[in-house]
Amino acid sequence: MTTYGLLLFPGTEELDFVGPWEVFCASSMVLDAGERVVTIAEKPGVVRCAKGLEIVAQHGFADHPALDVLLVPGGRGTRKEVENPALLDWIRRVATDCTWVTSVCTGSLLLHAAGPGRDARLATHWSFEDTLEARGARVVRDARWVHDGKIVSSQGVSAGIDMSLWLIGQIVSPEHAREVQRYIQYDPAPPYQEEA
Amino acid sequence: MTTYGLLLFPGTEELDFVGPWEVFCASSMVLDAGERVVTIAEKPGVVRCAKGLEIVAQHGFADHPALDVLLVPGGRGTRKEVENPALLDWIRRVATDCTWVTSVCTGSLLLHAAGPGRDARLATHWSFEDTLEARGARVVRDARWVHDGKIVSSQGVSAGIDMSLWLIGQIVSPEHAREVQRYIQYDPAPPYQEEA
Secondary structure, three states, X not given: OOEEEEEOOOXXXXXXXXXXXXXXXXXXXXXXXXXXXXXXXXXXXXXXXXXXXXXXXXXXXXXXXXXXXXXXXXXXXXXXXXXXXXXXXXXXXHHHHOOEEEEOXXXXXXXXXXXXXXXXXXXOOHHHHHHHHHOOOEEOOOOOEEXXXXXXXXXXXXXXXXXXXXXXXXXXXXXXXXXXXXXXXXOOOXXXXXXX | OOEEEEEOOOOOOHHHHHHHHHHHHHHHHHHOOOOEEEEEEOOOEEEEOOOOOEEEEOEEOOEOOOOOEEEEOOOOOHHHHOOXXXXXXXXXXXXXXXXXXXXXXXXXXXHHHHOOOOOOEEOOOHHHHHHHHHOOOEEOOOOOXXXXXXXXXXXXXXXXXXXXHHHHHHHOOHHHHHHHHHHOOOOOOOOOOOOO
């Protein structure tokens, strides 16, 4: 019975967060075995995301269940949070007991600054690879997500969907991940792939 | 200056809603020309979505800007909303003045019940194609999204991302849609595509 904890902070990129939320929740629904997916912010309540969407965090740092999987999204808010000791301390503390510690997009900057990502190979949004490398991280530039020990980091925004599907395949089974993929009808078909 | 209005109702499937939200907001950010993306529910305030995420609707049916694009998501809540005259009347009224009327997943059941989708070819989640057809709709089963006049409907959950990218390509340009795709780093790579 896995408990997934998804971090929210002011300026979280919406799809970084909701892509994995959808995958983990669909996985829990399909399994129907008492899995939990919870949202956590420094304090519970409304969090204003990067593009203005307001999402309610169910739990605060001082009040949440023990987590098996931590997911740290990215977004413009990471520029501020990377200097927030309360948030970095919380990530460091929680990550110790998690089986998997994951990030989407610039969430890898937070994993790196907090400690758990200090020595891991990390992916991030294409436009922040140089920034992350300048901070001393081991950046991987050619993989949609990177698995290094218990750290799993993905590239930008929508990459969190692929990474989360991979993760539930590891936690449960590839067959289960395919069932969840079918539930969210994830047969991507980006338009305009040829020069018009 | 396009105004996008995204409908929320209790039981909205989270990714149905946030996929297009991310695409339309990223499009507006890239254009930087006064586009607006707004969230609308029957009443403003917190809406509990299908998997338990709580999102704040900025506007109510009685209080929102004029819309150019309406997006109707799906989710288990459609089973109730398809009998909600206040919601169906609002969709019918707003759709009249919109340039584009769109749906994701089982949102097409609402477009059909409300009127605007009555005579249009429609896509929906694969598991609801028979249900939608039994209601008298013209269901298309083999397209990720379907464009019929000003009605654009997509298949399930994640298909809203592809459909929204296509739509901003029509409203602005294919080059612009590709720039937004690059911003959200939408180079999908679903795992476990081979039998393990």
